[in-house]
Amino acid sequence: MDPFPGPARIPEDRINKFKRKDKTKKVKKASEMAQKQAARFDLLLPEDAGFLEGDEDEDTCTISQEDIADAVDITAGRGHVACIDWQSKQLMCEINVMESVNDVKWLHSEAMYAVAQKKWLYIYDSNGIELHCIRKFNDVLRMQFLPYHFLLATASATGFLQYLDVSVGKEVTAICTKTGRLDVMCQNPHNAIIHLGHHNGTVTLWSPNQKEALVKMLCHQGGVRSVTVDKTGTYMVTSGMDKKLKVYDIRTFKPLKSYFLPAGASCLSLSQRGLLSAATGDIVQVYRDVWSSPVTKPYMAHRVPRTVWGLHFCPFEDVLGVGHGDGFTSMLVPGAGEPNFDGLDANPFRSAKQRQEWEVKALLEKIQPELISLNPTELGQVDRASFAQRHQDRVQALGFDPLAKEKFIPKYKTKGRSSAGGVERRKKQVAYEDQRDVIKKTVETKMKMEKERKQKEQKATVFSSQRSALDRFKK
């Protein structure tokens, strides 16, 4: 007698991770099966995330890096600003470009990186050889690489947001943002939208398909100092000159939390597991769970020798890289990185052959910039508008509606069983049922309209109760 009959039970939280908001009923069964299988496979993931738990009275923020390093026996790698192979801690190349460098970004693989120098945009090989000097992109202050579109988005000091397709080598679009100097930039990894922060406290969202911003949000009362978005595209964290740190839900554009930092945060970075790192002056603080529960104290803190100018979490490691005036420091942050990577997407242990195969597949799957929009699943939705339009055209062309319900013609029964009265009775029955459906539908629509009207009235009363200075101009 089997004590555990039936298929293995899958815990709720694991299956919720793989749930999709699929509105079509047709593929629901296959989709559910796929979700269950993926949730079951989760059990086989080899690694677990890191963690840091203090003892009874100990606060995690008081634990120093030396303590952690001693306990864990990992040596922090020393590196330079140029290129380091993180796994083997080898220096790949070190170059001196003789100019001030505003920003550096890796392109799709470790073979190329882009450097925004004082005048123009340069692209270098991993050996330090200059590959391209792109003069069209001048005065670039910040860059972001959109990996699945092979687009390098650059924000310039003159207020231009330009997109460069690095696989083809062409400029996709140049948008004149008309908002002044752009030096705060981040991307939303979920939908490839660029977030720009401005000195008047607004954050604007851009896609290469529109010449105007998609969304303009007023976030801070001073200038915006830093913006970052989490990898699921749900939360945006901004810090401003008004010394506030705000958390927004970027799907609904509503503010969630607002924290006061005594010295403000000049740089922000979010890790893959939702740890937020904020840097003020020469102190780097890491906070855990900024958006769900109110945070009172940081998870970890660390002081670096000089002022911090840049922060970034390493993708699949528990390491935070800090760039400061004296060089580079890597900080151990347990629980920051995603423990299980996917070998086919981003594999830190890939061989040269695997990298080549991956590069070819990625180029074949390169998404066209026309598909960048706020909702990345727009292509999967059912297009009812086009169907309605085509149906209308067809009705006009044919002269009648081919999808309309056909008139009920009662069957004529043989051997005298179909009398005139019987036929009329059957016809009336169907007519009554149809009428009932019609009445039900009209009643439903009427109720809906009544509800909406009531809601509108309520809103109007709420607004009218608030007196504003402009009321004296109302007639």
Added chain:
Amino acid sequence: MKVKVLSRNPDDYVRETKYDIQRVPRNYDPTLHPFEVCREYTQALNSTKLDRVFAKPFLASLDGHRDGVNCMAKHTSSLSTLLSGSCDGEVKVWNLTKHECVRTLQAHEGFVRGMVVRHCGTSFFTVGDDKTIKQWKMEAPGYGEEEEPLNTILGKTVFTGLDHHQKDAVFATCGQQVDIWDEQRSSPIRSFTWGVDSFSAVRFNPVETELLASCASDRSIVLYDMRESAPLKKVIMTMRSNTLCWNPMEAYHFTCSNEDYNLYTYDMRYLDRPMTVHMDHVSAVLDVDYSPTGKEFVSASFDKTVRIFPKENGHSREVYHTKRMQHVICVKWSADNKYILSGSDEMNIRLWKANASEKLGVLAPREKQASNYSQKLKEKFQHHPQIRRIARHRHLPKNIFHESKELRIMKEARRRKERNVRKHSKPGAVPVVSEKEKHVVTVVK
């Protein structure tokens, strides 16, 4: 304090020797794989384009007949054998793997009107313009022996079509009437007439093996039951049908090819309106054959093209044409669902692929997996306008392209006129007749 920092042992993630396969750990978490709809759409677009790049359906041309090919017969048990009869009475047996003619025999004087292979596969029957039915052995005669038919039956009138029962030793011919013959007798065991003087084709139902259907010259299709003494019923259409073919999977569906450039799929039980009207040809449709899966059929037309239709769609999914192929008289879908054979009146039989971009031969398991995946993606995104546009695009010869445009303009004009007449007359005076009902005149029991 308790602390754990992620540290991966490279030995767990890198292969031990270069003779091992690479290790690829997977994580199916959807947040690690963003843009799934866009990436799948791009993959579907690429596969659709590659489909068009690799669409090379023509395989071989079987050369050898000295007059136009009039009819073909599939061997019932051997996939590589094909029999064809030509307009000068010659019958050739072909080996399709070597594209060679294995055997030639002079069967009739005049046209070979019909051919069919017996269900056991050891002999085949032919009928011709010399009013004879001949039965031949399937094996070639030995050295020094003459080609002699196993059996010859002389009839009184010309026979125009032939078909054999699926299991019994019974076959049917049509000419001036539909006859049912027993193989041992030299006169028909039953004759069906219904006031028509000539029939063009007769077919046994492959599932309900006692039923037959035939196309008559009074624009009708007549249904018979072999066990009864009179025909069952008939449907009269607006124009004459050339041939018909029963669906091998659905017992009661058949498709007939008509002179008014269309094909009609009927349900045998409800003959008052066809289930589907298949419109795409620009000239009379001469032959039709179903795929063994029963989901698609192929049609041969006087307009020098061969079209493949899905059974429920009104339009074709594929069209095959060549500058060298003239009016296509007969067409067959091979029994392994992979090839289409077309015989035309310029004495050639052509071998085509049923799926134009399919890779023939044995596929490696990864190839098969990749092809299944891309097939599913194409199906998922088939309604998106860019993908539909690429998937539907076919090159047509100029005259057929212009002809089809002209036919569309004519149809549009007729429809517009009907709409205007309805608009300007009393409501209900001009009833709306659906396209399907327009082509059926009456059903007679």
